[in-house]
Every structure is written in structure tokens, then in C-alpha cells.
Amino acid sequence: MQKRIVTTLVAVGAISSMVLAGCSSSKKAASGGLSGAASASSGGGSCNGTGTTYKIGYEGPLTGDNKQLGINMINAENLAVDEANAAKNLCFQLAVLQSDDGGTPAGAPAAEAALEQDTAVVGVIGPAFSGATAAVGAKYAAAGIALISPSATNATLTSQGFTTFHRIVPTDGVEGKATADYLAGKFKSVFVVDDTSTYGAGVAGVVATELKAKGIKVDTQSIAPTTDYSAVATKVAGSSDDAMYYGGYDAQAGLLAKALQAASYKGFEISGNGGKSSVFTSTAGAAGDGYYFACGCLDATTAPSAAAFSKAYTAKFNTPPSTYSPEAFDATNAMISAISVAQKAGAVTRAAVETAVNALDYTGITTTVKFTPTGEVAQATVNLYEQKAGAIVLLGDITKQ
Numbered sequence: 001m002q003k004r005i006v007t008t009l010v011a012v013g014a015i016s017s018m019v020l021a022g023c024s025s026s027k028k029a030a031s032g033g034l035s036g037a038a039s040a041s042s043g044g045g046s047c048n049g050t051g052t053t054y055k056i057g058y059e060g061p062l063t064g065d066n067k068q069l070g071i072n073m074i075n076a077e078n079l080a081v082d083e084a085n086a087a088k089n090l091c092f093q094l095a096v097l098q099s100d101d102g103g104t105p106a107g108a109p110a111a112e113a114a115l116e117q118d119t120a121v122v123g124v125i126g127p128a129f130s131g132a133t134a135a136v137g138a139k140y141a142a143a144g145i146a147l148i149s150p151s152a153t154n155a156t157l158t159s160q161g162f163t164t165f166h167r168i169v170p171t172d173g174v175e176g177k178a179t180a181d182y183l184a185g186k187f188k189s190v191f192v193v194d195d196t197s198t199y200g201a202g203v204a205g206v207v208a209t210e211l212k213a214k215g216i217k218v219d220t221q222s223i224a225p226t227t228d229y230s231a232v233a234t235k236v237a238g239s240s241d242d243a244m245y246y247g248g249y250d251a252q253a254g255l256l257a258k259a260l261q262a263a264s265y266k267g268f269e270i271s272g273n274g275g276k277s278s279v280f281t282s283t284a285g286a287a288g289d290g291y292y293f294a295c296g297c298l299d300a301t302t303a304p305s306a307a308a309f310s311k312a313y314t315a316k317f318n319t320p321p322s323t324y325s326p327e328a329f330d331a332t333n334a335m336i337s338a339i340s341v342a343q344k345a346g347a348v349t350r351a352a353v354e355t356a357v358n359a360l361d362y363t364g365i366t367t368t369v370k371f372t373p374t375g376e377v378a379q380a381t382v383n384l385y386e387q388k389a390g391a392i393v394l395l396g397d398i399t400k401q
Contacts (some may be wrong), residue, residue: 055120057099059115125335129152131198134156152169164357168367179270186242195223205247230262250276294385297383306365337356358371384397
């Protein structure tokens with residue numbers, strides 16, 4: 001497990017009062033290294049939204065098969081920053097720097113380098129996907145850049161020495177176990193398929209292990225992303241297993257759902273958080289109706305806590321928020337809160353922001369953003385969703401279904 005230094009700084013949920021209280025100091029910040037280039041006096045400008053501009057990075061897929069999940073997140077990050085700037089109660093200005101990694105480990109190093117090399121970047125939302133996070137988590141740690149991921153869920157990410165990594169969603173260990181427990185309470189046999197990715201294979205492995213421990217018959221199959229799932233669908237259908245679990249992402253989950261329908265599979269079908277998006281719906285078509293998803297994420301279109309966010313998001317982007325939009329909004333606002341704490345303390349440096357992120361206690365729309373010493377969110381809920389008539393709808397806490 002990684003070792004963190006947790007300070008006594010506490011982020012205050014109301015950014016305006018916190019920042020205004022910090023504008024009276026005139027102590028100058030010492031500079032040094034990369035973080036020094038982004039430092040400012042504790043005044044940092046007047047508390048009317050002017051002064052030094054600090055950047056919050058985003059790393060995730062903005063191109064490729066899984067780009068929609070990334071678009072959901074970068075839209076929410078932009079909304080949070082725009083709202084913060086428009087409020088004009090910060091002692092500095094904010095900007096977003098987005099970096100596209102395609103959602104892949106191969107694309108992550110260049111995306112990370114682009115953010116690290118811009119010395120105005122004092123924190124990053126992301127990386128979005130687990131494989132990309134595993135590829136560059138150590139680089140961000142070496143650079144001292146705080147990460148708050150809205151969506152990277154592989155359980156091992158917080159035990160690999162990525163000392164600046166945090167996430168506000170349950171791990172695949174939590175989600176996978178909850179999913180397996182749900183399936184074990186309803187079915188006697190499950191076919192577990194995964195896409196061989198860090199995320200997909202990881203969560204599928206958790207599901208399979210937990211199911212076996214509960215005495216459930218388990219068949220498994222790994223298949224890298226493809227455009228033809230007919231062979232694996234035929235194998236699932238031929239197994240006569242009561243249910244099928246897919247560990248992988250939305251576009252491929254949609255294709256698998258279509259293939260299962262073509263193979264006349266009649267069992268229960270479910271995926272994890274990576275499968276839940278509008279891309280699944282558009283790809284699967286009618287074959288997606290009756291498909292389920294387990295996700296440690298909130299439906300911002302129905303949750304009362306997210307009503308204002310959903311209205312603002314829809315107005316700005318002409319589409320409702322989707323999977324991981326509210327989590328990215330919370331992650332960004334929590335990062336802004338941490339930047340404000342650093343500014344109040346006297347210097348907005350990468351190191352100071354990381355210290356403030358470790359000590360966050362920020363009330364968001366999806367959860368309380370508060371981290372354990374290893375960067376895990378302290379409060380976690382896994383929800384169950386079902387696609388009905390072409391729309392993915394929230395059923396509620398999976399442990400209560």
C-alpha cells in the first residue's frame with residue numbers, strides 16, 4: 001500500500017467563504033522546480049475572480065471507441081471551471097487543459113507529458129481509464145501532481161506506489177464483489193467474459209472469484225476488443241448458463257449484446273461500469289433492452305442532489321449528463337477546493353495542492369470527497385441500472401435489489 005502524509009488542512013465545501021478568508025495574507029510563496037513556476041502569493045490576485053491563472057488538467061479518451069465516456073467527463077470539468085470563474089469569488093482564475101490518451105496505456109505517456117510539462121497545471125482530473133492510469137501513475141507521482149479520477153476503478157491502482165492518485169468511485173473489488181453477490185443470490189451458473197484490459201479483466205476476475213467462493217458454476221472467456229463477437233456469443237449460448245457478465249467497455253458490450261441476441265441466448269446479461277453509456281445503447285440497439293449494469297456512479301438525470309448540475313449541463317452542452325459526468329464535476333470542484341486551500345496557506349504549488357487533496361472533506365453531488373490514506377474514497381455505493389426501451393435507468397443500490 002502506498003504511503004501518504006495526511007495533513008490537518010481541511011477543505012471547506014463553500015469555496016467562496018474559504019477563499020475570501022485567505023485573501024488577507026501578503027506572505028510571498030517560495031518557488032522552486034516545476035511547482036514553483038505555478039506558485040503565487042497568498043493574495044494571488046484579488047478575490048473577484050482575477051489574478052494568476054491555474055490550470056486543471058484532464059486525461060482521458062476524447063477519441064477512439066470509448067471517447068463518449070471521456071466526453072462526458074471533460075464536459076463536466078469545463079462546466080465546473082466555468083461556474084467557478086463566473087462566480088468571481090476566487091483569488092485567481094482557472095482554465096482547463098485537456099489531454100487525449102484514447103483510453104489506452106499506449107496513449108497515456110504522451111498525454112501525461114503534455115500536462116506535466118505545462119507548469120500552470122497544478123492538478124489533474126483523471127486518468128479516466130485503469131490501464132492508462134497504471135501506465136503513468138508513477139510519472140504523475142514523481143512530478144507531484146495530484147490526481148482525482150472520476151472513473152479508474154482497478155483495485156490495484158492504490159497499491160502500486162502512485163502516491164498522488166485518488167479516486168471518487170468504488171474499486172472493481174467493491175463493485176465486482178457486490179455484483180457477484182447479487183448474481184449468486186439469483187442464479188446457479190454464470191458465464192464471465194472479459195476484454196483482456198486492465199479494467200475488464202480485473203473486474204471480471206473479481207466477479208468470477210467471488211461467484212466460485214459462493215458455490216456458483218462459472219465459465220470464463222477472454223476476448224480482446226473486436227467487431228465480431230459471434231463465436232463467444234455462441235459459446236455463451238451453448239453453455240446454458242443462467243447469466244452472462246461482461247468486463248469491458250461500452251462499444252464492445254453493445255456488440256456483444258447484439259451477438260448474444262443473434263445466438264438466441266436467453267439468460268441474464270450484465271456489465272460493469274465501463275459498459276454503461278449511450279454508446280452501448282446506440283451500438284446494441286434493441287438487443288440492449290433488458291441488459292443490466294453495475295456501476296459505482298450516480299444517475300445525474302434523476303438524483304435530486306444533481307438537479308441543478310443536470311440542468312446546467314444540459315443547457316451548456318444540449319444533451320443530458322451521462323456516465324461519470326457528475327463524478328467528474330465533483331472531482332473538479334474538489335480540486336478547486338484544494339487549490340483554494342493551497343492559496344489560503346500561501347502558495348499554489350503542485351505540492352501544496354496535493355497536500356490539500358489528501359485532506360479534502362468536500363460534499364459533492366455524488367459523494368463526500370474524502371480519501372483514505374491510500375487515495376480511496378471513504379464512502380462508496382454500487383448501483384444497479386437496466387436499459388429499458390432504449391434508455392438506461394437507475395434501479396438503486398445493488399445490495400438492496
